Amino acid sequence: xxxxxxxxxxxxxxxxxxxxxxxxxxxxxxxxxxxxxxxxxxxxxxxxxxxxxxxxxxxxxxxxxxxxxxxxxxxxxxxxxxxxxxxxxxxxxxxxxxxxxxxxxxxxxxxxxxxxxxxxxxxxxxxxxxxxxxxxxxxxxxxxxxxxxxxxxxxxxxxxxxxxxxxxxxxxxxxxxxxxxxxxxxxxxxxxxxxxxxxxxxxxxxxxxxxxxxxxxxxxxxxxxxxxxxxxxxxxxxxxxxx
Numbered sequence: 001x002x003x004x005x006x007x008x009x010x011x012x013x014x015x016x017x018x019x020x021x022x023x024x025x026x027x028x029x030x031x032x033x034x035x036x037x038x039x040x041x042x043x044x045x046x047x048x049x050x051x052x053x054x055x056x057x058x059x060x061x062x063x064x065x066x067x068x069x070x071x072x073x074x075x076x077x078x079x080x081x082x083x084x085x086x087x088x089x090x091x092x093x094x095x096x097x098x099x100x101x102x103x104x105x106x107x108x109x110x111x112x113x114x115x116x117x118x119x120x121x122x123x124x125x126x127x128x129x130x131x132x133x134x135x136x137x138x139x140x141x142x143x144x145x146x147x148x149x150x151x152x153x154x155x156x157x158x159x160x161x162x163x164x165x166x167x168x169x170x171x172x173x174x175x176x177x178x179x180x181x182x183x184x185x186x187x188x189x190x191x192x193x194x195x196x197x198x199x200x201x202x203x204x205x206x207x208x209x210x211x212x213x214x215x216x217x218x219x220x221x222x223x224x225x226x227x228x229x230x231x232x233x234x235x236x237x238x239x240x241x242x243x
Contacts, residue, residue, distance in 0.1 A: 090115065106132065106142040113146075117153070126153050144170060148180050160188035173204055179211035183219070190226075199226030206230035 093115070096108035113128035129150030133143050151158070151166055158166075163184055170181035182205045189198040202223035206216045207230065216233065223230040 102138060106138050110142065110145060110149075113149070122153060126150055129153065141176070144177055148177055151184060152180075155184065160191040163188040171201070173208050174210070176210070178208055179205055179215040179219075182211075183215065186222070195226050199223050199228035202226065203228045203230040203233070206233040 093108045093112040096104055097112065099105045109128055109132050113125040117125040129146040132138065132146035133150055135143065151163060155163065167181040167185050170177045171185040172178060182201055186198040186201040202219040205211055205219035206223060220230045
């Protein structure tokens, strides 16, 4: 799975992405990136969700109730790394998913999905991501996170056109999730044989200064294999390392 900087999915999903790319690209560029991303999936997701949840919480007018729920969310996320507390952590997150605070509710639901994915319960994780992405009562940022992660999780079962259509609103420069959505969209274009369009999209990712440097550096490499030189988009040191 590909997502912002460390935001990613399971190694299995990443392997599915790699199979969609041509043989040389798979072996020389994308395989290394997939392995690197898989190791940080749950940690990065938890940190992101906690940060966004905390920001929305402090804007929540129901201060006392939200404060108590947020403290419980923090405790639940801290316990997520302790396998002996799996059952209690899941139970706590399920309770918090019913919170009156939108930030706490959404963060608990997405954290629950991340834990399910870490336990190789892909069906539960995907079900949660789809439900959050479709929940019009939630702030768009949460829905977009769920859409990105859910799409990456089931990428191998989707048609390239479906991936492109689903991520189109996010795969635009200036969108907070452009790096992740753009990578998946570019891979889908490659799967359709549209390598020129894919190369140009990778070049746009490389040029987007709001996209994490790891994604930009990889975009430079992949764009180069497609005949597009995007190395000038990165600082001198990063460009040299990406070549």
